Amino acid sequence: MTKIISMITLVGTSVLISAQVGINTATPEKELTVNGTMKTSGIVFKQPMEKLKADENYTFIIKSPAPENKITAYNDSFVPNSPAPINLVQFKITCDPADKDWVNQFDTKINSKKFLVVISSFGFTQPTRTNSANWLTPVPQIFAYSSNGTWKLKADYHGFSPDASLPTGIWTLNLLVFDRSYAKDFNATQSLNASTTGAAAAPLIQ
Template identity: 85%
Template sequence: MTKITSMILLLGSTVLLNAQVGINTSNPEKELTVNGTMKTSGIVFKKPMEKLGTDENYTFIIKSPAPENKITAYNDSFVPNSPAPINIIQFKITCDPSDKDWVKEFDTKINSKKFLVVISSFGFTQPVRTNTADWLTPVPQIFAYSTGTTWKLKADYEGFSPTSTLPTGEWTLNLLVYDRSYAKEFNSTQSLRNSTTGAAAAPLIQ
């Protein structure tokens, strides 16, 4: 009798392991479907990872560092123009016709208190090589900087402007914009003194 009971229990366990379990739902969609809140101390992912179906979407949750401990959920149903943790923004800026390559200050209107801006790449529409006694290649001076409460952009080829026969130049500036809740900004200023080499006084992150 003991052997028969053990076999029945084992068979029942196998059936449960292969079934779909639902919490607060009578129609579980996966092996475990939870309709409500859940707390877990660890997650083991199924291998191979299962792809989402055509009628399924995703949500991922980000927790900012202490002491803020801000929890934000993101998914593919964002409200248009609402920020994500990392945003890619492109500006195309046509220059002043009198100079053709100089953007002294362009206000992005991006809140510098909430976001961190990094210029990831750039482009310029006109030739930038000058023809003089010596061939010179102008060096671009491109900055993103914060003044007031917004991020500003500057772009220029120092000591150069396209020839008068060329159209006015246009800069393309690609920005990475990080939500400050999930990014840290470190600033360090050091002098090499009388040397051409140096090292940070201490690691800024490790």
């Protein structure tokens, strides 16, 4: 009799282990599916990580801004004023009519302690020229830099400008804005000395 009871217990245990458990749902999709809020003192991820199926999507877990202040899956309709982990921001800046192509400093008001800004692409509406006797190629100087807690932009064709008969130029600057919670920036300065080749002294990331 003891052997029979032990066998039944083992069989029942194996069934429970392989079953899918649902909390507040009658149709669990995984070993444990929770439809509602959950509190835990720690999470151990399954190794190896399970791959998403063809009909499954991934998302980011974020803390929504006040007044919600909730840990939630990123959803633009749920928190419309909250930035995404990666954002595309476009500025169209009309230049000073006297210079036509120079933006010495434009304050984006983007918090440089919270976000990392990269200029991904740009455009300018007018052709530029120089009064120099030498043939020169206009090279745009486009910068995004942090100053006094916000990101500033600079754009100019140094030594060049649109002809006086042309309308004032307009810069289009497309920015990739990364939340620093998910991104890091690394800086390195190195000289090639008398050579045309070189290598980093050490890997910045690995």
